[in-house]
Amino acid sequence: MNQRSRLSLLVTQVLIVSLMVALLGRLFYLQIGAGSKYKNAALSIQSRDIVTPATRGLIVDSSGVPLALNRVGLAVTADRSVIDRQADKGVAVLKKTAKLLGLKYADVYLLTRLCGEQPTGVQAGCWTGTRYQPIPITKDADPNLALQIVERADQFPGIDAAPVAVRNYPGIDGANAAHLLGYVGPLTEGDLKGASGAKYYRSESIGKAGLEFQYDSFLRGKPGIKTVIVDRKESITREAQVILPIPGNHLVTSLDARLQASTERALADAIMRARANGQRADSGAAVVLDVKTGRVLSMASYPTYDPNIWEKGLTLQQAKDLFSEKTGVPALSRAIQGLFAPASTFKVVSLVAAANAGYNLNATYSCPASVKVGNIDFQNFESRPQGTISMKESIAVSCDTIWYRIAYDEWLRDGGLFPKKNLNDYFFSSARGFQVGEKTGVDLPAESSGRLPDRQWRINWYNQNKSYFCNYATRASKSQQSTFLLALAKENCADGDKIRGGDAVNFSIGQGDTVITPLKLAQMYSAIANGGTIWKPTVGKAVVTTAGKVLERIAPSVLGKLPATKSTLAFLQSALRQVVLTGTAAGAFAGFPVAVSGKTGTAEVFGLNTDGTKKANTSWFASFAPSESPRYAVVMMVSQGGFGADVSAVGVRKIYETIFGVTRNSLVGAQPLFPQGPPSILPKISPTLKVSK
């Protein structure tokens, strides 16, 4: 054999064997080196998780009446994995289904699209789940129509009807509670990406607002997951594992359905009454707290909406209306998000300030028609001189000028426009003691904190707006260039970082830049009523498992103490009683058989309505009862409602009528809502969801 040939044979042999070794190396890398990576990749190709959402826990009131439950609805669903395989991609069968159900085909088409298939911007109504689960076209089909679909399955290939759980807010006793309860909805992409740190499955519903949002992790439960292995054509070849769903836990609240309904009615009535008197009365809120625990017994906001619209499938118009100025932004929960000047209801803060500053509460003070501060006359709200009156009387008749004088004197004592080193700031520190400007900490999402316009706030505000005020003539729009506004801007530019005499005076009567939420005011009056303890308001009372075991008790917690002595508080309580006995609220409570203490408030509002008219006064009434041993604090606010006494005080009286069972100004045969006070034991939650009342 030729040498070259022999050598070539050897080289070829080496080459070919090394090819085999290369394959072996690659095989080792794929199967052992990177095996786990490819195993996961294969799993994601083959397996599909079919999620069965867990039954959501109930939300019940303090006696077990369900406020949120799960109703059985009849869902008509489309199976995309079936209809996509039809020659026309399911167009015909979807059209037929739409016609049967009386829906528009365009809507049905959109409902059955996966959100990922839709270009951004036209995703409203799209299905956030996967292709592998039936997509609901409606959850509330007429049983007769649904039956037609089931019986004529051959004519509706890929369409099915089956019962599903629908979140339902039954409105028992007439309680709407939309803002408290919130709603549930599909997950967003953000939720799925784990923005909140929780792990979700696509087809789960989660709480979007209110208690549904706040207690979502308890209510939601754990979905059941069936993992199936599919082939390339997406048909299921076998089931890999089945995890059964774990139902969510129930939430027991401190609310009472009857009181909630009554509160909502009283608020709506107050608003209607104000409108009948020519007021705009665009919105309002009412809150009832247990002063001994801070528990929320009811909370209403007007305008409201049907909490069930979310589950019925919101139309575009409904979605717009919820957030529209025209309809009064029904989505806004005024009780915890509405910010309004507290006006005279804030005098409780001023009174504590005066007492702490050393003013004699039992002395008499002059209540002139106006007080000159600088070169401006600050007038009594009703411009009526009362002569010389006691401090108690001044609260009762809501004299402003007393407070102007005291506030102005204290401001001067603190150095006026040139503040001293060691400031007393009795008014600001009293307000801080009442925790004005802080959230109440209620267990509801998106609470507003309000504003305490003290010296630091003013400096911050000035730094943000300085350049605007100092260039007002060029920066403001034409319509805002009135002589008054120009002068105001000039003043703000010059010393907008300082508390001026006018600011101090305004602060003392709850006007100016001070704003609070109705819930905050209820918290403040609760503290006055209970002897000075500031409680954190709570709606949730306990989380209970479906088996009835208490998983978690939500205990009331103390946030602080009022900066007032016992005698100051005693004086304050008697002054507030005087308001109802002989003062501004006497008319509203005439003949009422239970002793109520409270304070009216009528707040001036600056600014214009959308139609250009000036905004009308905010009507307030803040109260507690029974005066001798307070248990309930009730606050009502009506925006643009007019006088506090006329609108809100009457509304609050109606709420007390329900609480104490007053009929025709009498307690004879009265059936109070809580004969032994709000329930302290947890109710039994019937697993069959039967309503006992």
Place this chain on the structure above:
Amino acid sequence: MSAMIALRKRSRRRRALKGFDPVLTIAVIGLLIIGTLLVYAATRSWYASQGLDPQYYLKRHVINIVIGIVLAFSATIIDYRLLRAYTPILWGAGVLGLIAVLIPGIGSTVNGARAWISLPGGFQIQPAELAKISIIIGLSMVLSEKIKDRDAPTHQDVLRALAIAAVPIVLILLQPDMGTVFIICSSVVTIVAVSGAPSRWVVGLLLLAVLGGFSAAKLGVLSEYQVKRLQTFVNPSADPQQSGYQLRQSRITVGSGGVIGKGLFKGPQTNGRFVPEQQTDFIFTVAGEEIGFVGSASILILFTIVLVRGFRIARRSQDLFGRLVCTGVIAWFAFQAFENIGMTMGLMPMTGVPLPFISYGGSSMFANLIGIGLLQNIHARQRG
């Protein structure tokens, strides 16, 4: 003619045959058994789910093997040295088959290549598979003929040999079946190298292959279908739905098998048919997934045994012709196995070549087993 008479005399002198190489036989049988199981695993659940006979492919595969073994035995009967006489006939038949396949109405197109002749009864033959044997034998004959006068083939011999190979290669290019062309070219270069031809030829041919492949892709000689396959090899995300999808799925399927695999018949990727052509071109994915590294490496080791035994026969061959035929057959098996398994694992571009002895497919099985028959033929006629 005188040479043939001399050969006949010699063969008569040495009537006693040495017998077959048992190691080679056992390795091939091992591959055939594994292949049969894998073909069954690749098709049973798919066919069952379609309501068809799950053993359809299994039965046909076994029939192919039986026919193949008969053909292999036939290839051992006649002394391989006598085959030289039939070389022109073999070559002519191969070329005729390749021409026939290009005629519309006779040849049918599968996966973009016009490579099949449909026969009555649902059978198909792939002339290119059988043409491999004609080319190897033809080339070996031309390059070993002049050996009496000179130590090695002359330039003229090499040119003649290349001309003989070029005709069928061009015909296969027209189908076009790039995988088969690659394998035949590799085999041709190996035969030329081992023939002792001037090394300039070997270097030149290798350069030509590289340049040819490169410019073919650049100048658009390759069909769109082939360019796509080549591109997805370089950049797997270029065509995620088609070729890229197949490469990705195939790699994942092999990788997911791990050390011992998911168990025969239990591979979810295989049973879900996520990899296309898994009983033919992508059969190695079934091995990867279901019998894991242990099983797949065994296939590689069995192949290595077949190849190493083939080289042993080539080294011990009495004459250059035998050695060249051996070398050609080994190169064919080696490059085809490398191309097929390499493609499955993302090492080689995607082409439609079956895995020898394993993949389903009659023509390929027949050709492979005839190739083994030739190796055994040469082994049997070695000197003790």
